[in-house]
Amino acid sequence: MKKVYIESGCIGCGSCEAICPEVFEVDGISTIKKDCDIEKNASCIKEAAKICPVEVIKYQE
Template sequence: MTIAKVWIEDGCIACGICEEICPEVFVVDDVSNVKLNVDFNEYASGIKAAADACPVEVIKYE
């Protein structure tokens, strides 16, 4: 699967799970953010794992 876009919807609780699972793509400050200039396809499995682990289900990708 090719991933062209990753984003965080409203409602992030800044738990840090996404950054723990895939620090190459996610960084948590006040809320989770997607890093710029990342080849999402290189980290597709980590992005999917982070989205699946998100307790509030706000990590989205396409």
């Protein structure tokens, strides 16, 4: 996985942080933690993208 990002429209529900706390942090809206290992956490990033109710979590492989 090369990149993970969050498009505008996040509703701050916290589901991404619940599934992948090593990468996502929610404080009103979701953000990606600095210095997180996206390769190591690729499977939970994909799962977080699937469960995002507003489909704003995107990644590039």
